[in-house]
Amino acid sequence: MVVIKQGAEAKLTLGEFGGKQCLIKERFVKHYRHPDLDAHLTKERMRAESKTSARCQAAGVNAPQILHMDLNERKIYMEYFEKSITAKDYINNVLPKVSDSAEREQRINKLTGEIGTCIGKMHTNNLIHGDLTTSNILLDPLETDDSSFRDYKLIMIDFGLSSWSQSSEVKGVDLYVLERSLLSTHSGIPNLFNSILDAYKAANTGNLTEIIAKFEEVRARGRKRTMVG
Structure with missing residues (x-):
């Protein structure tokens, strides 16, 4: 997979889902946190990201379509805008x-x-x-x-x-x-x-x-x- 961007919280890579090119956002494990707290916060933020993206679209605001979410792997598969x-x-x-x-x-x-x-x-x-x-x-x-x-x-x-x-x-x-x-x-x-x-x-x-x-x-x-x- 090609890394598009990497920051302190996550990295973005090009991938594929359902035979379609997509962007994969993978959140990092924060080792300074208690593992249970880190897992909880990560899942909450991933859920928030998915919900807000869908709610934006319903409100008439363009946002990436969430194709798949893997909470255990800390990955969100989303629409990729290649020329943006x-x-x-x-x-x-x-x-x-x-x-x-x-x-x-x-x-x-x-x-x-x-x-x-x-x-x-x-x-x-x-x-x-x-x-x-x-x-x-x-x-x-x-x-x-x-x-x-x-x-x-x-x-x-x-x-x-x-x-x-x-x-x-x-x-x-x-x-x-x-x-x-x-x-x-x-x-x-x-x-x-x-x-x-x-x-x-x-x-x-x-x-x-x-x-x-x-x-x-x-x-x-x-x-x-x-x-x-």
């Missing part, structure tokens, strides 16, 4: 090559609009991602695209820290995690988060006022911790 790139790679490597500034701005607005809409739909359905970063968003080019990624399908991925919650504060934390990630990873485009937030507000039909208020509270606490150290 992460939103992080798109922002850092594709957009800088767009010479026309108006087109580049248009592309940024399209991307932030789609990201905000997806998160808004998730939160409306009480789906919490838990690790919102541009590395956990895929852009899968449409068949009509000429490899320039003008036309693509946006896909949310990596639901290992996801949960179901009606809490406005938990949703506010989800937004705060995204904001901090964007400031760290894409500091050269300072308005990314605000554009995403505008689209989020338009798509979220839940208790939006309370969510934004909680987000502001979480942001204020984060700034205080940063100042105090």
Whole structure:
């Protein structure tokens, strides 16, 4: 099997299930934990990932289809998007090559609009991602695209820290995690988060006022911790 990516929590490899190429996510054993606790936490996160992926699809948010899950082997077999790139790679490597500034701005607005809409739909359905970063968003080019990624399908991925919650504060934390990630990873485009937030507000039909208020509270606490150290 070909290793696509390896991190601290899991590795991704190319494999096959039911005669079809797929992505296999295998979670590592954490030897610093008690074996029973490690097995329990791993199974819970795998179940959460599978449930959230299915719930996203039901809510109109693109997510990988889970083909099979082997809890004992710590493996999830999921849909593989061969030509996709992460939103992080798109922002850092594709957009800088767009010479026309108006087109580049248009592309940024399209991307932030789609990201905000997806998160808004998730939160409306009480789906919490838990690790919102541009590395956990895929852009899968449409068949009509000429490899320039003008036309693509946006896909949310990596639901290992996801949960179901009606809490406005938990949703506010989800937004705060995204904001901090964007400031760290894409500091050269300072308005990314605000554009995403505008689209989020338009798509979220839940208790939006309370969510934004909680987000502001979480942001204020984060700034205080940063100042105090």
